Amino acid sequence: MAPDADVELVARARAGDRAAFRTLFxxxxxxxxxxxxxxxxxxxxxxxxxxEAFIKVHRHLDGFQGNSSFYTWLYRIVMNLSIDHLRRKKxxxxxxxxxxxxxxxxxxxxxxxxxxxxPSRTMARKELTDQLHAALAELPEYHRAVIVLRxxxxxxxxxxxxxxxxxxxxxxxxxxxxxxxxxxxxVGYLDGxxxxxx
Amino acid sequence: xxxxxxxxxxxxxDGELAPAEAASVERHLASCGECNKRLVSxxxxxxxxxxxxxxxxxxxxxxxxxxxxxxxxxxxVGPGLIERLTLWVTESLxxxxxxxxxxAGGLALAAAAAVAFVLSSxxxxxxxxxxxxxxxVIAEEREIKREKMMLAExxxxxxxxxxxxxxxxxxxxxxxxxSNTxxxxxxxxxxxxxxxxxxINED
Numbered sequence: 001m002a003p004d005a006d007v008e009l010v011a012r013a014r015a016g017d018r019a020a021f022r023t024l025f026x027x028x029x030x031x032x033x034x035x036x037x038x039x040x041x042x043x044x045x046x047x048x049x050x051x052e053a054f055i056k057v058h059r060h061l062d063g064f065q066g067n068s069s070f071y072t073w074l075y076r077i078v079m080n081l082s083i084d085h086l087r088r089k090k091x092x093x094x095x096x097x098x099x100x101x102x103x104x105x106x107x108x109x110x111x112x113x114x115x116x117x118x119p120s121r122t123m124a125r126k127e128l129t130d131q132l133h134a135a136l137a138e139l140p141e142y143h144r145a146v147i148v149l150r151x152x153x154x155x156x157x158x159x160x161x162x163x164x165x166x167x168x169x170x171x172x173x174x175x176x177x178x179x180x181x182x183x184x185x186x187v188g189y190l191d192g193x194x195x196x197x198x
Numbered sequence: 199x200x201x202x203x204x205x206x207x208x209x210x211x212d213g214e215l216a217p218a219e220a221a222s223v224e225r226h227l228a229s230c231g232e233c234n235k236r237l238v239s240x241x242x243x244x245x246x247x248x249x250x251x252x253x254x255x256x257x258x259x260x261x262x263x264x265x266x267x268x269x270x271x272x273x274x275v276g277p278g279l280i281e282r283l284t285l286w287v288t289e290s291l292x293x294x295x296x297x298x299x300x301x302a303g304g305l306a307l308a309a310a311a312a313v314a315f316v317l318s319s320x321x322x323x324x325x326x327x328x329x330x331x332x333x334x335v336i337a338e339e340r341e342i343k344r345e346k347m348m349l350a351e352x353x354x355x356x357x358x359x360x361x362x363x364x365x366x367x368x369x370x371x372x373x374x375x376x377s378n379t380x381x382x383x384x385x386x387x388x389x390x391x392x393x394x395x396x397x398i399n400e401d
Binding site for chain 2: 018022025026029030033034037038043046047050051052054055058059128129132133136147148150151152156157172175176179180182183186189190191
């Protein structure tokens with residue numbers, strides 16, 4: 001049986017169908033989390049953002065007319081909340097990027113590893129993750145948003161333009177700049193000269 | 199050999215090039231190690247970012263999160279007027295602008311009418327100004343009268359005659375000073391002159 005379309009699930013959720021809302025949540029929670037994490041760079045903060053985003057979605061179901069796709073709508077909320085969260089955090093605390101990077105690493109935000117991976121490989125993987133987060137952290141938030149939406153979500157330029165409410169040309173410019181900066185920062189890991197070995 | 203421009207290579211990597219352009223880039227890639235290397239670098243970057251995001255997401259308890267979301271939807275108040283209006287305007291502007299402009303025109307007319315009313319009130323602001331002036335005069339009068347009362351208090355103790363002079367007071371008028379009430383009366387002095395005396399109730 002074909003999965004229910006988002007628009008149908010939204011209609012049912014709007015009518016109070018808890019299961020329909022749960023299906024929407026299950027369908028998009030990981031992707032929404034990936035986007036939030038890419039921007040806020042902290043597991044707990046990203047979880048808070050996603051939680052708040054779905055609460056907002058639920059509250060606004062009546063106002064959602066279904067003209068844009070559900071995930072475009074959801075990602076826009078997630079992105080706005082993520083950026084708001086970053087700005088709020090910057091205002092409230094003096095956390096520098098190192099501390100936040102440490103937070104993310106303390107959360108175990110490393111690249112996948114096998115159960116019996118040897119220690120040197122684990123160290124190399126940790127270093128790689130460390131470098132990745134550091135490189136992401138150095139990007140301005142508007143560059144980070146674009147590269148996360150593209151690389152994690154695989155959204156088209158057009159879809160990103162709708163979500164971020166900027167022209168498609170701006171999306172392209174930001175994405176290409178973000179990629180170039182990341183490539184320059186991670187050159188040793190991306191060009192094959194520095195491989196993770198057993 | 200002329201390499202693929204950065205923009206074109208990015209667009210090709212993202213599948214955003216038109217078929218003819220994509221075919222041209224493919225032909226170049228088939229024989230250019232340098233451009234292939236750039237493409238591989240993009241691919242590795244994508245894999246790193248994706249794997250990192252997936253790994254972190256796998257550590258989140260989404261069941262527990264859904265419980266908190268449900269709790270939040272129960273306790274959250276409904277969206278405010280501004281939030282609802284913003285959502286409605288945003289969606290409508292994208293898909294049916296007339297839905298916004300028609301009521302917006304009505305609102306503009308209403309706003310213009312409101313401004314006209316305010317301006318006419320301000321012009322008839324004469325009334326407002328008069329009221330302010332009146333209050334100012336009352337305040338001034340009150341100050342003058344207070345000074346006079348103080349002067350009266352500084353006057354030497356009244357003699358018997360003075361008492362009798364007070365008895366020559368003119369008619370007593372109860373006055374409303376706005377926030378206070380008081381009494382104004384005039385007393386005749388020994389030299390034949392007279393002075394007004396004002397008594398303001400402090401309550």
